[in-house]
Amino acid sequence: EADIYQTPRYLVIGTGKKITLECSQTMGHDKMYWYQQDPGMELHLIHYSYGVNSTEKGDLSSESTVSRIRTEHFPLTLESARPSHTSQYLCASSTGLSGNTIYFGEGSWLTVV
Protein backbone atom coordinates (compact mmCIF):
# COMPACT_ATOMS: atom_id res chain seq x y z
CA GLU A 1 0.00 0.00 0.00
CA ALA A 2 1.27 3.42 -0.94
CA ASP A 3 2.15 5.85 1.83
CA ILE A 4 1.41 9.06 0.01
CA TYR A 5 -1.23 11.42 1.28
CA GLN A 6 -3.01 14.44 -0.11
CA THR A 7 -5.13 17.02 1.67
CA PRO A 8 -7.69 18.32 1.19
CA ARG A 9 -9.49 15.68 -0.86
CA TYR A 10 -12.25 18.06 -1.88
CA LEU A 11 -12.29 21.85 -1.75
CA VAL A 12 -14.61 24.58 -3.01
CA ILE A 13 -13.18 28.08 -2.82
CA GLY A 14 -13.97 31.52 -4.16
CA THR A 15 -12.15 33.30 -6.97
CA GLY A 16 -9.08 35.17 -5.82
CA LYS A 17 -8.43 33.02 -2.76
CA LYS A 18 -5.02 31.50 -2.03
CA ILE A 19 -4.95 27.74 -1.69
CA THR A 20 -2.25 25.21 -0.83
CA LEU A 21 -2.69 21.54 -1.66
CA GLU A 22 -0.62 19.34 0.62
CA CYS A 23 1.21 16.18 -0.40
CA SER A 24 3.30 14.02 1.90
CA GLN A 25 4.98 10.64 1.44
CA THR A 26 6.67 8.46 4.04
CA MET A 27 8.57 6.21 1.62
CA GLY A 28 11.68 8.37 1.43
CA HIS A 29 11.25 8.88 -2.31
CA ASP A 30 13.42 11.53 -3.93
CA LYS A 31 11.14 12.10 -6.92
CA MET A 32 7.76 13.75 -6.52
CA TYR A 33 5.27 14.98 -9.09
CA TRP A 34 2.09 17.02 -9.42
CA TYR A 35 -0.33 16.14 -12.19
CA GLN A 36 -3.51 17.91 -13.28
CA GLN A 37 -6.39 15.89 -14.67
CA ASP A 38 -9.68 17.20 -16.03
CA PRO A 39 -12.62 14.73 -16.05
CA GLY A 40 -12.27 12.14 -18.79
CA MET A 41 -8.90 13.47 -19.86
CA GLU A 42 -5.31 12.33 -19.49
CA LEU A 43 -2.97 13.40 -16.71
CA HIS A 44 -0.64 16.28 -17.43
CA LEU A 45 2.55 16.96 -15.49
CA ILE A 46 2.58 20.47 -14.00
CA HIS A 47 5.52 20.27 -11.54
CA TYR A 48 8.17 17.82 -10.49
CA SER A 49 11.03 17.57 -8.03
CA TYR A 50 14.03 15.26 -7.96
CA GLY A 51 14.99 16.12 -4.40
CA VAL A 52 15.13 18.77 -1.71
CA ASN A 53 15.39 22.31 -3.10
CA SER A 54 14.90 21.00 -6.65
CA THR A 55 11.69 21.92 -8.49
CA GLU A 56 10.89 22.13 -12.20
CA LYS A 57 7.87 23.07 -14.25
CA GLY A 58 6.21 20.26 -16.14
CA ASP A 59 4.86 19.98 -19.65
CA LEU A 60 1.57 21.76 -18.94
CA SER A 61 1.80 25.43 -18.10
CA SER A 62 0.38 26.15 -14.69
CA GLU A 63 -0.01 29.27 -12.56
CA SER A 64 0.67 27.22 -9.46
CA THR A 65 3.98 27.06 -7.59
CA VAL A 66 5.61 24.31 -5.57
CA SER A 67 8.31 23.95 -2.94
CA ARG A 68 10.44 21.04 -1.69
CA ILE A 69 11.99 21.97 1.62
CA ARG A 70 11.76 18.45 3.02
CA THR A 71 12.00 15.11 1.21
CA GLU A 72 8.59 13.98 2.38
CA HIS A 73 6.64 17.14 1.63
CA PHE A 74 5.74 18.69 -1.75
CA PRO A 75 2.99 21.32 -1.43
CA LEU A 76 1.36 23.07 -4.39
CA THR A 77 0.11 26.65 -4.05
CA LEU A 78 -2.26 28.78 -6.10
CA GLU A 79 -1.83 32.43 -5.08
CA SER A 80 -5.10 33.59 -6.63
CA ALA A 81 -7.52 30.87 -7.66
CA ARG A 82 -9.64 31.23 -10.80
CA PRO A 83 -12.49 29.08 -12.17
CA SER A 84 -10.08 27.81 -14.86
CA HIS A 85 -8.11 26.13 -12.04
CA THR A 86 -11.04 23.82 -11.32
CA SER A 87 -9.64 20.34 -11.77
CA GLN A 88 -8.28 17.28 -10.03
CA TYR A 89 -4.70 17.51 -8.80
CA LEU A 90 -2.78 14.28 -8.23
CA CYS A 91 0.49 14.00 -6.36
CA ALA A 92 2.87 11.09 -7.01
CA SER A 93 6.29 9.86 -5.95
CA SER A 94 8.87 7.32 -7.06
CA THR A 95 12.37 6.21 -6.11
CA GLY A 96 15.46 7.55 -7.81
CA LEU A 97 15.77 4.40 -9.90
CA SER A 98 14.62 4.80 -13.49
CA GLY A 99 11.57 2.74 -14.37
CA ASN A 100 10.49 2.01 -10.83
CA THR A 101 6.89 1.95 -9.66
CA ILE A 102 5.17 5.28 -9.25
CA TYR A 103 2.82 5.79 -6.33
CA PHE A 104 -0.13 8.18 -6.45
CA GLY A 105 -2.06 9.99 -3.77
CA GLU A 106 -5.85 9.90 -3.72
CA GLY A 107 -6.09 13.25 -5.47
CA SER A 108 -7.45 16.67 -4.55
CA TRP A 109 -10.60 17.87 -6.28
CA LEU A 110 -10.54 21.66 -6.49
CA THR A 111 -13.57 23.72 -7.52
CA VAL A 112 -13.19 27.48 -7.84
CA VAL A 113 -16.44 29.41 -7.95
Added chain:
Amino acid sequence: KNEVEQSPQNLTAQEGEFITINCSYSVGISALHWLQQHPGGGIVSLFMLSSGKKKHGRLIATINIQEKHSSLHITASHPRDSAVYICAVRKGGSEKLVFGKGMKLTVNP
Protein backbone atom coordinates in the same frame (compact mmCIF):
# COMPACT_ATOMS: atom_id res chain seq x y z
CA LYS B 1 -1.77 12.98 -32.30
CA ASN B 2 -1.04 11.73 -28.79
CA GLU B 3 2.18 9.84 -28.25
CA VAL B 4 0.19 7.23 -26.32
CA GLU B 5 -3.06 5.89 -27.74
CA GLN B 6 -5.42 3.50 -26.00
CA SER B 7 -8.24 1.43 -27.45
CA PRO B 8 -11.07 1.01 -26.98
CA GLN B 9 -12.01 4.21 -25.14
CA ASN B 10 -14.92 2.54 -23.39
CA LEU B 11 -15.82 -1.09 -22.86
CA THR B 12 -18.78 -2.75 -21.22
CA ALA B 13 -18.47 -6.44 -20.41
CA GLN B 14 -20.36 -9.13 -18.57
CA GLU B 15 -18.93 -10.68 -15.46
CA GLY B 16 -16.64 -13.58 -16.30
CA GLU B 17 -15.57 -12.30 -19.73
CA PHE B 18 -11.95 -12.12 -20.85
CA ILE B 19 -11.00 -8.49 -21.49
CA THR B 20 -8.14 -7.00 -23.50
CA ILE B 21 -7.11 -3.35 -23.33
CA ASN B 22 -4.61 -2.08 -25.89
CA CYS B 23 -1.98 0.63 -25.80
CA SER B 24 0.15 1.87 -28.70
CA TYR B 25 2.90 4.43 -28.45
CA SER B 26 4.97 6.29 -31.00
CA VAL B 27 8.18 7.10 -29.10
CA GLY B 28 11.16 5.20 -27.77
CA ILE B 29 10.55 4.19 -24.19
CA SER B 30 12.44 2.83 -21.21
CA ALA B 31 9.33 1.54 -19.44
CA LEU B 32 5.55 1.27 -19.74
CA HIS B 33 3.13 1.47 -16.84
CA TRP B 34 -0.41 0.18 -16.53
CA LEU B 35 -2.44 2.10 -13.96
CA GLN B 36 -5.93 1.68 -12.56
CA GLN B 37 -8.06 4.67 -11.58
CA HIS B 38 -11.25 4.15 -9.60
CA PRO B 39 -14.13 6.64 -9.34
CA GLY B 40 -13.03 9.32 -6.89
CA GLY B 41 -9.67 9.63 -8.55
CA GLY B 42 -7.12 7.47 -6.74
CA ILE B 43 -4.62 5.75 -9.03
CA VAL B 44 -2.95 2.41 -8.38
CA SER B 45 0.03 1.10 -10.30
CA LEU B 46 -0.71 -2.38 -11.72
CA PHE B 47 2.41 -3.15 -13.74
CA MET B 48 5.66 -1.66 -14.89
CA LEU B 49 7.08 -3.35 -18.00
CA SER B 50 10.19 -2.93 -20.06
CA SER B 51 9.92 -6.23 -21.95
CA GLY B 52 7.98 -9.49 -22.12
CA LYS B 53 5.07 -10.32 -19.90
CA LYS B 54 4.00 -9.98 -16.27
CA LYS B 55 1.16 -11.65 -14.38
CA HIS B 56 -0.51 -10.71 -11.13
CA GLY B 57 -3.60 -12.61 -10.12
CA ARG B 58 -6.17 -12.29 -12.91
CA LEU B 59 -4.20 -9.57 -14.68
CA ILE B 60 -1.62 -10.15 -17.41
CA ALA B 61 0.37 -7.42 -19.13
CA THR B 62 2.46 -7.88 -22.26
CA ILE B 63 4.65 -5.57 -24.27
CA ASN B 64 6.11 -5.79 -27.78
CA ILE B 65 8.92 -3.26 -28.00
CA GLN B 66 9.42 -3.70 -31.76
CA GLU B 67 5.75 -3.03 -32.49
CA LYS B 68 5.45 -0.33 -29.81
CA HIS B 69 2.39 -2.01 -28.37
CA SER B 70 1.22 -3.30 -25.01
CA SER B 71 -1.88 -5.14 -23.88
CA LEU B 72 -3.51 -5.59 -20.50
CA HIS B 73 -5.64 -8.71 -20.13
CA ILE B 74 -8.19 -9.36 -17.42
CA THR B 75 -9.33 -12.96 -17.02
CA ALA B 76 -12.64 -13.88 -15.37
CA SER B 77 -13.66 -10.22 -15.09
CA HIS B 78 -15.60 -9.05 -12.06
CA PRO B 79 -17.68 -5.90 -11.35
CA ARG B 80 -14.93 -4.72 -8.99
CA ASP B 81 -12.64 -4.50 -12.06
CA SER B 82 -14.76 -1.56 -13.23
CA ALA B 83 -12.37 1.39 -13.44
CA VAL B 84 -10.39 3.49 -15.87
CA TYR B 85 -7.22 1.74 -17.06
CA ILE B 86 -4.41 4.07 -18.03
CA CYS B 87 -1.31 3.32 -20.05
CA ALA B 88 1.71 5.56 -19.44
CA VAL B 89 5.19 5.44 -20.95
CA ARG B 90 8.51 6.69 -19.70
CA LYS B 91 10.27 8.13 -22.72
CA GLY B 92 13.84 7.07 -23.26
CA GLY B 93 16.25 9.51 -21.62
CA SER B 94 13.50 11.11 -19.52
CA GLU B 95 12.12 10.49 -16.07
CA LYS B 96 8.74 11.92 -16.98
CA LEU B 97 5.66 9.85 -17.87
CA VAL B 98 3.40 10.45 -20.87
CA PHE B 99 -0.14 9.26 -20.30
CA GLY B 100 -2.86 7.86 -22.52
CA LYS B 101 -6.41 9.09 -22.03
CA GLY B 102 -7.44 5.86 -20.36
CA MET B 103 -10.06 3.24 -21.09
CA LYS B 104 -13.22 3.14 -19.02
CA LEU B 105 -14.20 -0.45 -18.24
CA THR B 106 -17.61 -1.37 -16.85
CA VAL B 107 -18.19 -4.97 -15.84
CA ASN B 108 -21.84 -5.82 -15.24
CA PRO B 109 -22.91 -8.64 -12.92
